[in-house]
Amino acid sequence: MIKSEVKITNKTGLHARPASLFVSESSKYKSEIKAINGDKEYNAKSIMGILSMGAVEGDIITIIAEGSDEKEAVEGLVKLIESNFNQA
Numbered sequence: 288m289i290k291s292e293v294k295i296t297n298k299t300g301l302h303a304r305p306a307s308l309f310v311s312e313s314s315k316y317k318s319e320i321k322a323i324n325g326d327k328e329y330n331a332k333s334i335m336g337i338l339s340m341g342a343v344e345g346d347i348i349t350i351i352a353e354g355s356d357e358k359e360a361v362e363g364l365v366k367l368i369e370s371n372f373n374q375a
Contacts, residue, residue: 288351288352288353288357289351289352289353289357289358289360289361290349290350290351290352290361291349291350291361291365292347292348292349292350293347293348293350293364293365293368293369294345294346294347294368295342295343295344295345295346295347295348295368296344296345296368296369296371297344297371297372298344299344300341300342300343300344300346301337301338301340301341301342301343301348302338303338304372305372306334306337306338307334308367308372309322309331309337309364309367309368309372310331310332310333310334310337312363312364312367313331313332313360313364314332315360315363316352316354316356316357316359316360316363317354317355317356318352318353318354318355318356318357318360319352319353319354320332320350320351320352320360320361320364321350321351321352322336322337322340322342322348322349322350322351323348323349323350323351324340324341324342324346324348324349327340331350331364348368350364350365
């Protein structure tokens with residue numbers, strides 16, 4: 288199991304487009320991936336889960352992955368968030 292904390296820095300938080308990009312990135316990996324905001328855990332591969340998380344600018348979320356590509360999954364999601372959801 289790999290986990291990492293990351294701060295949401297984009298103005299809209301994990302809403303609409305950023306949430307869609309987050310779920311799309313999560314779905315690339317075989318590992319089970321969870322996002323934690325506060326004391327609640329959400330399925331990172333579920334758009335409804337990520338939208339219901341309600342993460343806003345300034346929130347620090349924890350990303351946890353468990354599986355064969357867990358390291359790559361966490362690194363990919365942290366990179367996406369840190370880039371303010373600007374994919375190259």
